[in-house]
Structures are given as structure tokens and as C-alpha cells.
Amino acid sequence: xxxxxxxxxxxxxxxxxxxxxxxxxxxxxxxxxxxxxxxxxxxxxxxxxxxxxxxxxxxxxxxxxxxxxxxxxxxxxxxxxxxxxxxxxxxxxxxxxxxxxxxxxxxxxxxxxxxxxxxxxxxxxxxxxxxxxxxxxxxxxxxxxxxxxxxxxxxxxxxxxxxxxxxxxxxxxxxxxxxxxxxxxxxxxxxxxxxxxxxxxxxxxxxxxxxxxxxxxxxxxxxxxxxxxxxxxxxxxxxxxxxxxxxxxxxxxxxxxxxxxxxxxxxxxxxxxxxxxxxxxxxxxxxxxxxxxxxxxxxxxxxxxxxxxxxxxxxxxxxxx
Amino acid sequence: xxxxxxxxxxxxxxxxxxxxxxxxxxxxxxxxxxxxxxxxxxxxxxxxxxxxxxxxxxxxxxxxxxxxxxxxxxxxxxxxxxxxxxxxxxxxxxxxxxxxxxxxxxxxxxxxxxxxxxxxxxxxxxxxxxxxxxxxxxxxxxxxxxxxxxxxxxxxxxxxxxxxxxxxxxxxxxxxxxxxxxxxxxxxxxxxxxxxxxxxxxxxxxxxxxxxxxxxxxxx
Numbered sequence: 001x002x003x004x005x006x007x008x009x010x011x012x013x014x015x016x017x018x019x020x021x022x023x024x025x026x027x028x029x030x031x032x033x034x035x036x037x038x039x040x041x042x043x044x045x046x047x048x049x050x051x052x053x054x055x056x057x058x059x060x061x062x063x064x065x066x067x068x069x070x071x072x073x074x075x076x077x078x079x080x081x082x083x084x085x086x087x088x089x090x091x092x093x094x095x096x097x098x099x100x101x102x103x104x105x106x107x108x109x110x111x112x113x114x115x116x117x118x119x120x121x122x123x124x125x126x127x128x129x130x131x132x133x134x135x136x137x138x139x140x141x142x143x144x145x146x147x148x149x150x151x152x153x154x155x156x157x158x159x160x161x162x163x164x165x166x167x168x169x170x171x172x173x174x175x176x177x178x179x180x181x182x183x184x185x186x187x188x189x190x191x192x193x194x195x196x197x198x199x200x201x202x203x204x205x206x207x208x209x210x211x212x213x214x215x216x217x218x219x220x221x222x223x224x225x226x227x228x229x230x231x232x233x234x235x236x237x238x239x240x241x242x243x244x245x246x247x248x249x250x251x252x253x254x255x256x257x258x259x260x261x262x263x264x265x266x267x268x269x270x271x272x273x274x275x276x277x278x279x280x281x282x283x284x285x286x287x288x289x290x291x292x293x294x295x296x297x298x299x300x301x302x303x304x305x306x307x308x309x310x311x312x313x314x315x316x317x318x319x320x321x
Numbered sequence: 322x323x324x325x326x327x328x329x330x331x332x333x334x335x336x337x338x339x340x341x342x343x344x345x346x347x348x349x350x351x352x353x354x355x356x357x358x359x360x361x362x363x364x365x366x367x368x369x370x371x372x373x374x375x376x377x378x379x380x381x382x383x384x385x386x387x388x389x390x391x392x393x394x395x396x397x398x399x400x401x402x403x404x405x406x407x408x409x410x411x412x413x414x415x416x417x418x419x420x421x422x423x424x425x426x427x428x429x430x431x432x433x434x435x436x437x438x439x440x441x442x443x444x445x446x447x448x449x450x451x452x453x454x455x456x457x458x459x460x461x462x463x464x465x466x467x468x469x470x471x472x473x474x475x476x477x478x479x480x481x482x483x484x485x486x487x488x489x490x491x492x493x494x495x496x497x498x499x500x501x502x503x504x505x506x507x508x509x510x511x512x513x514x515x516x517x518x519x520x521x522x523x524x525x526x527x528x529x530x531x532x533x534x535x536x537x538x539x540x541x
Contacts, residue, residue: 111478225460
């Protein structure tokens with residue numbers, strides 16, 4: 001398979017017709033749906049890298065934040081987290097600069113076609129390491145996992161996306177981008193597990209307790225600009241005494257999205273639209289990943305869930321096939 | 322700047338390097354009659370100098386007001402170019418074929434100079450670009466600007482892979498027509514010389530996009 005086919009059937013078209021405008025795609029390698037999604041993932045990695053360069057990341061606040069993710073986890077999980085946080089604490093400037101550079105390189109590596117496989121493979125390894133050592137496995141074992149606070153850990157979604165967007169065509173006739181690399185059934189299983197687990201997390205005590213979602217929304221408002229804080233505080237106020245109902249509604253919607261992957265294309269498209277809307281709502285609830293606090297290391301799960309949903313859109317793969 | 326001094330110095334050095342390189346491109350292009358995007362390279366010369374001054378106050382050259390006027394004028398130019406492109410006007414290999422990103426860059430520069438007047442005028446060793454609570458009301462603009470620039474950087478990264486001739490075609494307008502060894506199939510004027518170092522031009526744009534994105538993220 002040629003590089004261009006592997007990356008996304010890129011083609012360099014010859015010069016265009018007279019009268020083509022400057023903004024047209026004259027002589028430009030065409031981007032198929034998978035390549036566009038790969039570039040979307042690359043943008044998020046670049047954003048992560050630059051976020052990691054924020055001033056606060058070079059201070060003790062960064063290792064302290066990492067160490068907090070150990071709380072509530074079993075010893076076998078918490079031990080390495082505490083050890084790595086301590087190591088980072090002693091060499092925070094050097095290690096943080098390295099971490100930021102790695103993430104920036106992952107983004108640029110995904111963008112640069114010759115290194116897309118290497119970058120995606122490295123991003124899987126990096127994501128899994130950060131999921132454990134930086135996010136405490138998303139709080140799954142600590143009992144704090146909730147879709148509203150980013151469970152199962154945003155960084156795990158990077159790894160899942162890297163697998164689904166891998167530049168290979170195991171099933172070229174798959175109805176969506178996600179199915180091309182892994183095959184339809186494995187891709188469907190991934191979708192079911194991701195959205196099904198989110199539905200399950202929504203029913204855990206961390207979400208269904210009377211003030212749980214409301215408290216998470218209030219946390220999302222901390223440090224947020226006024227317009228975002230207004231949204232989160234009003235939502236928190238509205239859900240203040242309806243935590244159980246809110247978590248049930250959220251779980252049902254997430255479960256509908258989860259099973260829709262086995263439905264016909266029109267129903268799946270509707271479910272994907274719902275998934276994107278839910279991802280946007282969760283992102284707002286997460287204070288847009290607390291990007292405005294100076295302490296964000298990634299944009300949280302919302303944008304990644306939306307990207308994941310788009311990877312399952314049925315029409316794209318059909319069109320390019 | 323709020324970040325470590327060595328980090329802001331690296332970003333300042335990168336933006337200055339781009340400015341110097343783009344100035345060199347303008348000279349080489351004129352002497353060798355090699356097509357390059359004069360407006361983009363010119364914008365990067367002034368942008369690199371201005372950004373270095375924002376990052377390291379010791380590198381400040383002009384007052385903020387002058388920079389605001391300069392970048393507003395540049396934004397008007399790229400906006401005009403974009404309108405021309407949309408109307409299908411005959412384009413030139415000597416002008417930007419994708420003016421929108423440069424319009425956004427110039428607008429972002431005006432935005433940063435407008436929103437940080439006190440910081441830009443500070444006489445400290447490093448300019449603080451961290452937003453105050455009052456200034457954070459503009460965060461709804463800052464984040465999209467940064468994300469747009471990162472999107473542009475990644476898109477350019479994808480383009481860099483193309484072989485130089487194809488990249489030149491990707492960065493030069495259609496009406497430039499075929500170049501020697503650059504494919505064929507269209508009519509139009511035929512430049513005597515190939516496009517000047519298209520990969521280096523793309524890398525300059527990537528560097529500027531990352532540096533400006535970093536500055537915007539610091540303002541969140």
C-alpha cells in the first residue's frame with residue numbers, strides 16, 4: 001500500500017482550470033474523512049503540548065495535581081502515581097518541558113504523513129502511561145468516575161482514537177472510518193464499550209448522589225470566564241435537588257447512543273448527532289476542560305468524544321469507497 | 322511573559338528567525354525572480370519582530386499603537402485578497418493563495434496588542450501576557466483563535482509532505498499555471514522560475530502559528 005493510500009488516499013491533483021480561485025484545492029492533496037479526523041486528533045495533541053507549556057506547569061502545582069489522582073485508588077495503582085509525581089516534583093522544569101515537547105511532537109507527527117504511524121503508535125503508549133500515572137485510571141477504581149468529570153479519563157480516548165484512525169484498511173468496505181482499520185465488529189464493540197461505560201458511570205454514586213452532578217458543575221465554573229461560569233452555575237442550580245433524575249436521564253441518553261451502533265445508518269446518524277450534542281454538553285459541564293484556569297493539560301473528554309462520534313459517521317466511508 | 326524566561330526566549334528567537342528568513346526570501350525572490358508570497362513573507366517579517374517584542378520586552382521596537390495600525394492594515398489587505406479570491410479574480414504567484422489564515426494571524430496580533438496595552442507597555446524584563454479577570458471576558462475569542470492557528474499548523478504539516486513541486490502548486494494559485502516540471506494541464510502565464518523554497522515557507526508558517534498559539538494560550 002502506498003503512503004498516500006495508507007494515510008488516507010491522498011491525491012495530488014494537477015493544476016486546475018483557468019478561473020479557479022486561489023482558495024481552491026489546486027494541486028492540493030485531497031483529504032479523505034479519515035485523514036481529516038487524524039488531523040483533528042493532531043490539533044488536539046498540539047493544543048495539549050502548548051497547554052503543557054503554561055507557566056503553572058513548571059511549578060509544584062503540576063506534580064501536586066498528578067499526585068491527587070492517586071487518592072482512592074488501590075495501592076498497586078496509587079504507588080506508581082505517587083512515585084512519578086515525586087520524581088516530577090524534583091525535576092519539574094526539565095520533565096515538564098520534555099512532556100510538552102513530546103505532546104507537541106505527537107501532534108506534528110500525526111500531521112506529517114511519513115510519521116503518522118509512528119506518532120499514532122507513540123500516542124497510544126503515551127496515553128496509556130498518562131492514563132495511569134496522570135489520571136489515576138480515570139477514577140474508575142477509585143469510584144469517582146463520572147461522565148461529567150471526564151471519565152473514563154480523557155487521555156484514554158486519545159489511545160482509542162489512535163487505534164480507530166490507524167492508517168490501514170483491514171475492512172475497506174466498512175461503513176465508517178472507524179471500521180476501516182479494525183474491522184466493523186471490533187469498531188462497533190469499542191463504541192459500545194465507550195458509550196456503555198459512560199452510561200454505567202452516570203449511575204454510580206459519584207454521579208447519582210443528590211448533589212453530585214451539581215457539585216461537579218460548580219467545580220467546572222471555578223476559574224472559568226464569566227459567560228461559562230454563568231452557564232455552569234445556572235445548570236448547577238437547576239440540578240441541585242435533581243441529581244438522581246439527572247444521572248438517570250444522562251445514563252439513558254448515553255445508553256441509547258451506545259446501542260445505536262447496531263442500528264441502521266439513518267438511526268445511527270441520529271445517534272451520532274445526539275452523541276456530539278452530549279459531548280458538547282459534557283464539555284460545558286467540565287468547564288471546557290478548565291482551559292481558562294491555567295492548569296489544564298488537555299481539553300477534557302468532550303472534544304474527543306465528539307471526534308470519536310464523527311469517526312463512526314456512516315456516510316463518509318461509503319462516499320470515498 | 323508568565324512562563325519561564327528561557328521558554329519565552331526560545332519562542333522569541335523562533336519568531337525572530339522566521340522574520341529574518343522571510344526578509345531573506347523577499348530579497349532572493351526579487352533578485353532571482355523566484356515567485357514567493359510577498360504579502361505573507363512581508364507580514365511574517367513584521368509579525369516576527371512584533372511577537373519577539375511581546376515575548377521579551379528587551380526586544381520591543383515600536384509602541385503598541387503603531388503595531389496595532391500596522392497589523393490592522395495587514396488584516397485589511399488579506400481580507401481584500403480573500404474577497405478577490407472568492408470573486409474568482411485573477412491571482413498572482415507573488416501573493417498569498419490562502420489569505421484567510423494570515424487574516425486571522427493579523428487579527429490575532431491586533432487583538433493581543435489591544436487587550437494587553439498595559440502589559441505591552443510595561444518596562445519589566447518580561448511582559449506578562451496572563452489575563453486579568455477583566456480581560457478574561459475576551460476568552461471566547463482567545464481560545465478559538467488559538468485552536469484555529471493549531472488547525473492551520475496541522476494542515477500545513479500535512480502539506481509539507483508533498484513533494485516540493487506539488488507543495489508549490491498547493492501554495493501558489495491556479496492561474497500561475499504549470500511550471501517547468503510542475504505538472505501541466507492548465508492555461509495561464511508561465512513563470513520563468515520555480516516557486517521559492519515552498520517547504521521552508523510552510524515551516525515558517527508552522528513556526529509562527531505555534532508561537533502565536535502559545536501566546537494566545539497564555540492569555541486564556
